[in-house]
Amino acid sequence: MKRRRAGQIGGAASAAALGLVAGGRAVRRAARRKNNDVYADENFALIDEDRASVVSADDGIELAVREFGPPDAPVTAIFIHGFSNRMTSFHLQRRLLSQRWGTDVRMVFFDLRGHGLSGQPPDEHCSIDQLGADLVSVVRATAPRGPLLLVGHSMGGMTVLAAARLQPDLFRDRVIGVGLLSTTAAGLSQVGLGRNLRSPAIDGFRLAVRASPGVVQFGRMAARALVWPVLHAASFRTEVSPSLARFAYEMIDETSVVTIVKFLRALELHDESDALPVLASLPTLVLSGDADLVIPTSGARRLAAALPHSELVVVHRAGHMVHLEFPDLVNDAIERLLDRALEFHESDPTHAR
Template sequence: MSRRAVVRGGLATAGLLGALAVAHTLRRIGARVRWPAERDEYRDENFALIDSDEPGSVLADDGVSLATRTYGDDSAAVTLVFAHGFCNSMESFHFQRRDLARQWGTRVRMVFFDLRGHGRSGTPATDSCTVEQLGRDLAAVVRECAPSGPVVLIGHSLGGMSVLAAAAQFPELFATRVVGVGLWCTAAAEVTATGIPQLLRHPAVGGFRMAVRTAPALVQVSRTASKQLITPILHVSSFHGPVSPTLSRFTTMMIDRTPVSTIEKFLKAIELHDESAALPVLAGKPVLVLGGAHDLVIPFRNSRVLAAAIADSELVRVRAAAHMPHLQFPEVTLDALDRLLTAAGVTGGHEEAVGG
C-alpha cells in the first residue's frame, strides 16, 4: 500500500472519528428528549400503508428514476403531491396519507415520491444533488402523475426547499395549476445560519465528507459507525418530549436506510441553497407555513421569516413539536391541511373514506 493511500485512509478515519465526537455532543443535547414514552399508542399502527397504493416511477430530466405511490384516481377534486425531508422517505407522510383518506375520501388524490438518492429512488450523480434539481424532479412528478387539474404541493424540510425551487423555475406551473402550498419546517435561504445545520461547517463534519469521498468502503461497511453520527442528530431533531417507541423506531429506520453517499452529496446543497426568488410566485395563493417550536434543525424563527415574506400565508407554530410535527402531532397538521384545502377551494371534507 502506498504512503499516500495510508495517509488518505488515516485522514478519513480521523475525520469520521471527529464527526463521531460531534455526535457525542449531540447525544447530550438529545438527552432532553424524554424517551421511552409511558405508552405506545402506535404499537399496532400499519406504517406500511403507503405500500398498498399504486406504485410507479418517473424519470427525471437526467434519467434518475423517482419512485412514486398514488392514492385515488382522476375523479378527485384536487391532487396533493408530497415531497419529504432529508434522510426521510415518502413513508414519513404516513399519517397524512391515512387521515386525509379518512376525512376527504374520494375528493382528494395523493401522490408521494422519494427524493433522488432516498428510499426506492435511483442513485444520482454528485453534481445533480442540488435543491434546483429537486425542484425539477418535483415538476416532473407533477407532469407525469398529475397532468391535469388543480394541485396542492406539500414539502417538509428539504422537500419544502424543492417546492420553492420548483416555484422559482416553473412560475407558469404555479400560475395555472398549483392552488395551494404547504411549507413545513423549511426555509427559503440561509438554512445554516442557525440550529443544528451549523454543524455542516464544523471541521469534524468536513472530515466526515472527506471520509466518504476518500474511503467510501470504510464508511459504508461500518454502518454502526455512521449510525452513531446520524442517530443522535435524529434524536435531537425529530421529536420533543414523550414519543411512541414504535414511532421512534419507524423514523430511525428511515434514517438508517438512507445511503451514506446520499447524505454526503446533499450536505453542500443544503448549505448553499437560496430559493428567495420563489417567494413572489407564491403571492396571492393559499400557503401554509408550519414549524415546530422546538425544532433545532430549522428553528421556528425561520418559519416566521418565511411566512412574513409570503403575503396572507397562514403560520402555524406547533408548540410541543421539533422537526417532525407531521409524525408526532398528525392531528395538528390535519387541521392545518383542512384549512389549506378549504382556502384552495376544495370542498367536501369529512367524507367517509373509500379504501382508506
C-alpha cells in the same frame, strides 16, 4: 366544489431486595410504555402498499411513486418528504387525511432521489435545483391536468420553492395552494442543522465520501456517531409512541450515508428567496415546531412574513418531525389550507386548467 368531511377531528440480601424493587419498577414502566403505545399495531407500510409507479427524472434517475385515491379526483395533493426521510414519513397524513377527503383528493407521494426506493444520483446532481426539477417531472407524469396542492416537509419544502422558481407558469396556472412544513427559504448554514453539523469530523467525513463512497457506505458506524444522533434528537421533542419513534429513526438510519453527506452541502448552500414572489398570490401554510433543532422557527416566521396569504402555525414543543409528532394539528392545518385553496381556485377560474 363541495367536499365531504369525515371523522375528526445492609448486605447481599438488601441489595437483592433493592434489585427486585428496581426491577419491578422497570417492568411496570415498560408495561406502561407498552400500554400507552397507541401505534403498537400501526401498519406503517400503508403507503408502500398504494398504487406504485416509477417516474424518470430529466437526468434519468428513477423516482419511486405511490398514489392513493381516484385518478379523476378534483384535486391532486402531492407530498414531498424531507432530508434523510422517505415518502412514508407522511404515513399519518396518508391514513388520516384520506379518511377526511374521501374521493375528493388524490394523494401522490414519492421518494426524493437518493432516498427510499429512488435511484442514487451522482454528486453533481445532488442539489435543491435538481429536486425542484424532479418535482416538476413527477407532476407531469402523475398529474398533467387539474388543480394541485403541494405539501413539502423540510428539504421537501425547499424542493417546492425550487420548483416555483424553475417553473413559475406551473404555479400560476395549476397550483392552488402550498404547504411548507418545518422548512426555510435560506440561511440554514448559520442555524439549526448547519450549525449543529459544523465540525472537523463532519468535514473529514464529507471528504471520505467523495473519495470512496462505497467504503463509507459500509462504515455506517461513522454516521451513527456523527450525523444520526443529531437527526434522532431533533425528530421529536415530546414523548411519543415507541413504535412511532422506531419508525422514524429506522427511516433515518436506512438512508444511504452517501445520500446524507451529498445533500448536507446542498442544504447549507440553498437559497430559494427568489421563489417567494411566485408564491405571493397563493394561499400558503407555513408550519413549524417551536422546539425544532434542524430548522428553527425563525425561518418559518420569515417565510410567512414574505407570503401575504399565508397562515403561520407554530406548534408548541414540537420537533422537526412535527407531522408525526402532532399529526392532528398538522392535518387540521393542511385541511384549512385545502379549503382556502379551493375558495381561491373557484374565485380565479384561470387557475388549474
